Amino acid sequence: MRLVADKMLAKLARWIRLGGYSIEDAATNNDDSLIKYVRARHAVLLTQDEALANRARRQRFRVLLVKGNGIEEQLAFVAKNLGLKLSTKPSGICPYCNARLIRVDKSKVKLPGKIARRYRVFYKCPKCGRVYWHGSHWKEIESRLKEAKRMEKSL
Numbered sequence: 274m275r276l277v278a279d280k281m282l283a284k285l286a287r288w289i290r291l292g293g294y295s296i297e298d299a300a301t302n303n304d305d306s307l308i309k310y311v312r313a314r315h316a317v318l319l320t321q322d323e324a325l326a327n328r329a330r331r332q333r334f335r336v337l338l339v340k341g342n343g344i345e346e347q348l349a350f351v352a353k354n355l356g357l358k359l360s361t362k363p364s365g366i367c368p369y370c371n372a373r374l375i376r377v378d379k380s381k382v383k384l385p386g387k388i389a390r391r392y393r394v395f396y397k398c399p400k401c402g403r404v405y406w407h408g409s410h411w412k413e414i415e416s417r418l419k420e421a422k423r424m425e426k427s428l
Contacts, residue, residue: 275316282319285347287368292359348421353428361418372400
């Protein structure tokens with residue numbers, strides 16, 4: 274299932290990627306262009322724009338009108354409604370640009386000294402150039418994904 278998030282849901286799209294799923298960011302704010310883009314890809318549109326969702330439904334393609342306050346609630350809503358099984362393991366997808374990460378030797382990337390000394394495994398996005406490692410920040414990411422999974426059960 275292909276997913277596309279409108280511009281309002283860019284942050285949610287990053288979290289969906291962290292949860293293990295590929296999702297494209299809409300390339301436009303123009304509703305006509307967005308509908309054409311999503312339809313051509315046979316994708317599901319994620320939006321919080323009720324007018325856009327209604328328009329998409331009238332044109333008979335899948336749309337999910339995302340509900341919830343905060344990332345955890347929104348993730349739970351999307352997972353429940355689309356049948357996604359969010360993972361709390363590192364996904365291998367760049368949270369910012371949706372490209373597949375590649376493992377790189379730390380000598381090939383520029384890192385602060387303490388990071389290079391503390392960690393051994395690094396990933397780089399071939400598209401945007403960001404570098405990732407499974408550092409202490411992952412505990413918070415993991416915690417928020419677990420909370421979304423917990424919330425999903427009560428929906």
